[in-house]
Amino acid sequence: MSQPVFTTTEPVIDRARRAGRRPGRRTDVITGMEALDQDVWRMTIEDPFAAQEALPGSFVNLYPTDSMTLLPRPLGISRVLGGNQIEVIFGVVGRGTHEFSELRPGDCIDLLGPLGKGFDLSGSAHYILVGGGLGVPPLIRAAQVLREQGGARSTALLGYRSAHFADRFMNPLVDDLRSIDNGQGDVITLLDGLEPTLDPEDTIILTCGPTPMMGAVAAWAGKRSIPTQCCMEARMGCGYGTCVACVVDTVNGRLKVCKDGPVFKADDLLWKGGKH
Amino acid sequence: MSQPVFTTTEPVIDRARRAGRRPGRRTDVITGMEALDQDVWRMTIEDPFAAQEALPGSFVNLYPTDSMTLLPRPLGISRVLGGNQIEVIFGVVGRGTHEFSELRPGDCIDLLGPLGKGFDLSGSAHYILVGGGLGVPPLIRAAQVLREQGGARSTALLGYRSAHFADRFMNPLVDDLRSIDNGQGDVITLLDGLEPTLDPEDTIILTCGPTPMMGAVAAWAGKRSIPTQCCMEARMGCGYGTCVACVVDTVNGRLKVCKDGPVFKADDLLWKGGKH
Amino acid sequence: MGEIAVNDGSIMQEDKAMSAGRDITPGMDPLEPHRWKHGTVVAGVPWKNPVGTASGTFNLDACQDYYDVADMGAIGTKGVSPVPWEGNPSPRTAETPAGMVNSVGLQNPGVDRYLVDELPRLKALGATVVTNVAGHSDDDYAQVVERLADSPADMLEINVSCPNVSHGGMSVGTDPEALNRLIHRLRTMTDKPMVVKLSPNVTDIVAVAQASVEGGADALSLINTLVGMRIDIDTGEPILAQETGGVSGPCVFPIALGFVWRVRKALPDIPIIGIGGIDSGEKALEFLYAGANAVEVGAAALLDPVAPVRVARELDDLLDSRPELADLLSKGKTWK
Amino acid sequence: MGEIAVNDGSIMQEDKAMSAGRDITPGMDPLEPHRWKHGTVVAGVPWKNPVGTASGTFNLDACQDYYDVADMGAIGTKGVSPVPWEGNPSPRTAETPAGMVNSVGLQNPGVDRYLVDELPRLKALGATVVTNVAGHSDDDYAQVVERLADSPADMLEINVSCPNVSHGGMSVGTDPEALNRLIHRLRTMTDKPMVVKLSPNVTDIVAVAQASVEGGADALSLINTLVGMRIDIDTGEPILAQETGGVSGPCVFPIALGFVWRVRKALPDIPIIGIGGIDSGEKALEFLYAGANAVEVGAAALLDPVAPVRVARELDDLLDSRPELADLLSKGKTWK
Ligand SMILES: Cc1cc2nc3c(=O)[nH]c(=O)nc-3n(C[C@H](O)[C@H](O)[C@H](O)COP(=O)(O)OP(=O)(O)OC[C@H]3O[C@@H](n4cnc5c(N)ncnc54)[C@H](O)[C@@H]3O)c2cc1C
Ligand SMILES: Cc1cc2nc3c(=O)[nH]c(=O)nc-3n(C[C@H](O)[C@H](O)[C@H](O)COP(=O)(O)OP(=O)(O)OC[C@H]3O[C@@H](n4cnc5c(N)ncnc54)[C@H](O)[C@@H]3O)c2cc1C
Ligand SMILES: Cc1cc2nc3c(=O)[nH]c(=O)nc-3n(C[C@H](O)[C@H](O)[C@H](O)COP(=O)(O)O)c2cc1C
Ligand SMILES: Cc1cc2nc3c(=O)[nH]c(=O)nc-3n(C[C@H](O)[C@H](O)[C@H](O)COP(=O)(O)O)c2cc1C
Ligand code: FES
């Protein structure tokens, strides 16, 4: 009775490539699933296209199967593994991520992507990666690309609510890693601590985390004239730029987080309550 | 992460019994799955309540999981097996039965029932079970109950489109089995063949199959004054008598197939195009 | 915590229930003995919890096999007409994405039978009863209300919104003037709390709501079904014998919620019973936050007989952590 | 054929796709080279197949990464206004059972930018373009139509049905008189085939359709979104910043189909583009049997960029076995 599956990964990717297009939504196989903390999971997915095209800051749309949850769940790519797998790290927030957390290796998941414009890592400078909680994943990918490119120094400053669940992935990819949790302070504490060693002229900050945190980082960096790139979040309708649901206000107008971002220059963003 | 399941079979049945009620919809385990013919399947399901309460002619609601297919799929119970399992035999007609056909032992399926009023097997007579294709299943259950009751003689006359897929289940349960397929004739051919041996005063016909077939059987029996019971079909909204979607016209008004039936006396039915 | 190798059966069961468009609370047992904690009041009538059954999806003989009708906040019964109606031809149902479409057409045994059969039995079982009134004309409605005026029914619900009857029904419910006239007339005939059940198939729900209230309605219930249909692509013909029918089920939930929200904004004081696509305590709660005093469960009850009790149980527990809302409801008031 | 022991992965994948509310044809590859077999004609404009993209769910930069826009029957573009609009505040989307609710509010860069950017690029790529026209007032609509009058757009679609803008939009589309006046005025300004896009949030769709046709509409498209909302039960507040929004997706399918059916019955000759919840060739086909000349795919495209092409491919194959319907469509006629 079983009919051929409509979208196994490889044929979809191959056909799209032959047609000179990007592959649409496809059904991928989960290769690994690990609990990192209470309600925080690491999932690896086999998808050669996503693995090959992932920029630092790119995300993928993952789709739950429940008919109450049709919209995409955007998740940042944390690492590319072995050339044909991507890794995501996600927190259980609601119904969709709850469903994801119950998947196991060998199960399937629908995916679209990679999506979005990434961090600009072309400048040669000391990169400070400032991440908060579930904002850390895209910064791990940024660290991975910086390491692959070679040359640039990198320091990660990571803030967590409690368990430092992402340190072990970031650690091998940066020159220096400092992390902190709510009991001890926040990423601004870490930035203040790092400041004496910084040359603002030779520093680039990449940040991802809750918007208020990124606002605080941007304000801190602004005062010191350190160029900063922020990886933003928004509720999405499509994730690939067609519906205009995911906007953020910038000096260049209302832009789409999913397609014009998710990475924006801190200076271009109009933070809630005016600029910075 | 995995939470307790909301409705495993046993607790639902136990609680309902303690409350003096029937159990609502529950999730059962499939114990067997066998292809009987091209697009005809036999499925066995573990459900002690359905097994214990199944009348001859009872059906169960089975539910697909696809959100396009919320309504129940009523399927006749063909046999009770081992005291805690029921068997259904179904054809792949549309989306719901297609989904069922892809289930395998160990998979789960939602069920409600048993539902409906069954055949009246209290009369002592020679029972003629006249079935057509996928209408045969409830007659197998009737034969099973007649055999359990003991005493009554039973003959099955079964018509098929091609393969005689249900003969092997009916055969051990009746005194005589004659079957036919489209190439050879239909159940009226069989009835005509049986007629010389019949005593109309001591005969009861039970029939289930396509409505035109049952109409023909009822007309045949009517001419000979043989009491006949028909197991009817209708599109259902609920299957347990609450929505009035599944009506059939009778001399007693528009009745619910699911709750007032599915078995009706042939004489009470207003066949399309007037009463026979 | 290393890589985890396999899925297990229990997860599958829960996943399946959810993907079938059913909202379920794992472990919830609707038949467990339960003392209701959070009641509501609708037009002066106390309900022991804010969840009722929606008209047309409850039948006493069918439902009491599965639960104690006294456990519901209220029992909404099938529309009754002055004389028995035999409804529309079959087929009367079809499936739609996360929903269904029906064209039952108010088949019912008539008010006389109702008064000697379902109503007294429901009252004897301890149910709070909302009797749904159907008609093809103003006179029909008047006749039924007259017969019910000194019956033991707790509330009357005037169904001016059924899309499945050719006269009366939706045609009255979509015309504010005609509706106002009808409710006015019925108001003179009974002191029972009178709920007007509104149709979503209108341009301006507030005008219809206002016309009802000015006519003398004590409360509003909404929504009835939305007009819709399915076509069989093998024949090119409508699946329902009646061609079009009424859409209900989870699919109408956001639409129903929007209607309740807009009526509540326009009419801050009128009691509202929210209906449409409710299949969980959480969806019921959204209606209460939208401004409903109570809710009713319709199509979900067709897919599982105990769904109304389960929704009531889930909501009762959700209200524990929302004392402000629970308190307002218990006093016959609503959120905002 | 004995007992079969285990499920295999391939079945799982297909099951999942279906349970997620997506209608899919196993094995279908929308990007495979394909020669379209069954075209249609809408108000004199030939479409190479009967499937277009619905306004607001197509953006050239986003979609051309995934498919060749010339493969679609037509490309419906986002509503354009006389000047750039920045739309509504965020959040602008929420989920509903088998659907979504959006309150984008017609954010768009304005007609001037459209005329130098998206439109010429679409034409250069070989697309048949339906340009969606938005406005807050009659003058707004007039200004846009004037600017488009001698543009390369193939058809204009007047969006008088957006529930997400406070003036114009739905308020014109629900008032037959105002609508008739507006279409009359626009008619004098352009010879381009003019489609009026109707709102489902009305009591009498036929009156609105008739007003459009009498005003000079060459075709109708329906439905736009239904008003609806979701509430966050943790805060008690609406999820959308704008409170209410427009519901679309599979959940609206039976409702949309019913609207097309009723308009076709009342107006046998007007070309109709059917829209609402289409995510498969089969659902598209139901619209054609309901009397549509063509269809458009909206929300489904948000959930998979190639969905519109896939629907077109599936429909093209389904029409092979329906020569009578295919023949009618190719001549600009419709079923029945
Ligand atoms: C570009 C981008 C990258 C992200 N990367 C990560 C990541 O690497 N790890 C991680 O844990 N989370 C990440 N998030 C947040 C993640 O998308 C949400 O936590 C997730 O969508 C919640 O889904 P749910 O079904 O569990 O929650 P629900 O609340 O049930 O979801 C309801 C709806 O709201 C949307 N939604 C809910 N929370 C958010 C949110 N914070 N941002 C955007 N949409 C939301 C959902 O997508 C869905 O449409 C990212 C978000 C964006 C926009
Ligand atoms: C009391 C009763 C007992 C039945 N017993 C059996 C049986 O033992 N074996 C068997 O193979 N079939 C039986 N049927 C028919 C069976 O219910 C349908 O074949 C099945 O519902 C088709 O579902 P689907 O999703 O595959 O088809 P679809 O056509 O996709 O179903 C769409 C809708 O139509 C309904 N429907 C479609 N065909 C029928 C039908 N013939 N009768 C009632 N509803 C229908 C479905 O339940 C569903 O609601 C019985 C029907 C009834 C009423
Ligand atoms: C089968 C069926 C029959 C119905 N009969 C009635 C009725 O007699 N009177 C009435 O006011 N509403 C009737 N309704 C409408 C429901 O009471 C309810 O308003 C509607 O279905 C929306 O709620 P739901 O989405 O929970 O089903 C009926 C609905 C269904 C599905
Ligand atoms: C995000 C979004 C934006 C939309 N924008 C427009 C628009 O600009 N103009 C318009 O006429 N319709 C707009 N619509 C309505 C669609 O074109 C379509 O009529 C509706 O969504 C129903 O179809 P669907 O169920 O296939 O989505 C929009 C719909 C969505 C989901
Ligand atoms: S989510 Fe659709 S444009 Fe960004």
Ligand code: FES
């Ligand atoms: S199917 Fe609901 S009463 Fe029979």
